[in-house]
Amino acid sequence: QKEVEQNSGPLSVPEGAIASLNCTYSDRGSQSFFWYRQYSGKSPELIMFIYSNGDKEDGRFTAQLNKASQYVSLLIRDSQPSDSATYLCAVILEYGNKLVFGAGTILRVKS
Amino acid sequence: EPEVTQTPSHQVTQMGQEVILRCVPISNHLYFYWYRQILGQKVEFLVSFYNNEISEKSEIFDDQFSVERPDGSNFTLKIRSTKLEDSAMYFCASSVGGIRTDTQYFGPGTRLTVL
Numbered sequence: 001q002k003e004v005e006q007n008s009g010p011l012s013v014p015e016g017a018i019a020s021l022n023c024t025y026s027d028r029g030s031q032s033f034f035w036y037r038q039y040s041g042k043s044p045e046l047i048m049f050i051y052s053n054g055d056k057e058d059g060r061f062t063a064q065l066n067k068a069s070q071y072v073s074l075l076i077r078d079s080q081p082s083d084s085a086t087y088l089c090a091v092i093l094e095y096g097n098k099l100v101f102g103a104g105t106i107l108r109v110k111s
Numbered sequence: 112e113p114e115v116t117q118t119p120s121h122q123v124t125q126m127g128q129e130v131i132l133r134c135v136p137i138s139n140h141l142y143f144y145w146y147r148q149i150l151g152q153k154v155e156f157l158v159s160f161y162n163n164e165i166s167e168k169s170e171i172f173d174d175q176f177s178v179e180r181p182d183g184s185n186f187t188l189k190i191r192s193t194k195l196e197d198s199a200m201y202f203c204a205s206s207v208g209g210i211r212t213d214t215q216y217f218g219p220g221t222r223l224t225v226l
Contacts, residue, residue, distance in 0.1 A: 043220045
């Protein structure tokens with residue numbers, strides 16, 4: 001069973017702080033990694049994707065990938081109360097094109 | 112900005128009844144997907160569809176499920192005889208192609224409640 005693991009949280013950070021969300025995956029051959037945000041009762045909304053080792057920045061968001069450690073993370077700088085949501089890590093395995101999701105980390109940004 | 116749309120937003124049905132969930136993928140996308148999320152659980156893959164054929168399906172996608180692209184715009188998921196455990200949010204997604212780097216965009220979902 002190919003798994004994606006996330007700490008369920010909740011992760012609580014004050015407004016303006018950096019939120020750090022982590023994800024590990026079991027399929028060493030995984031090629032593509034995605035972070036989605038999901039508000040309660042809503043659908044997953046893409047935040048970022050990353051394919052190569054290292055960092056990728058987009059505005060307040062930075063995704064980090066370490067394939068050797070099978071680890072992907074998302075940093076949110078200057079966290080805002082509107083960032084409060086569940087963050088889903090999703091992976092496309094070595095074969096096929098389905099997304100395998102983690103259970104998500106609940107982020108709460110306190111004003 | 113183009114988006115995936117789904118109808119209905121909420122469907123209530125009796126156990127044993129058939130339901131059809133509808134999706135309109137983004138117009139230039141070629142790959143279509145159904146996922147579901149039982150309340151409080153992970154988003155789970157059901158099926159992917161390309162060129163009028165199923166390209167991949169999960170073990171959840173058994174004989175009671177079927178998918179169809181009845182015309183040039185709609186993509187449907189049929190559940191033949193609903194069970195209580197089919198109650199979930201069902202999300203349709205689409206991507207431009209099927210390569211593993213293509214982003215899948217999700218529709219707003221249909222909440223299915225089986226009584």
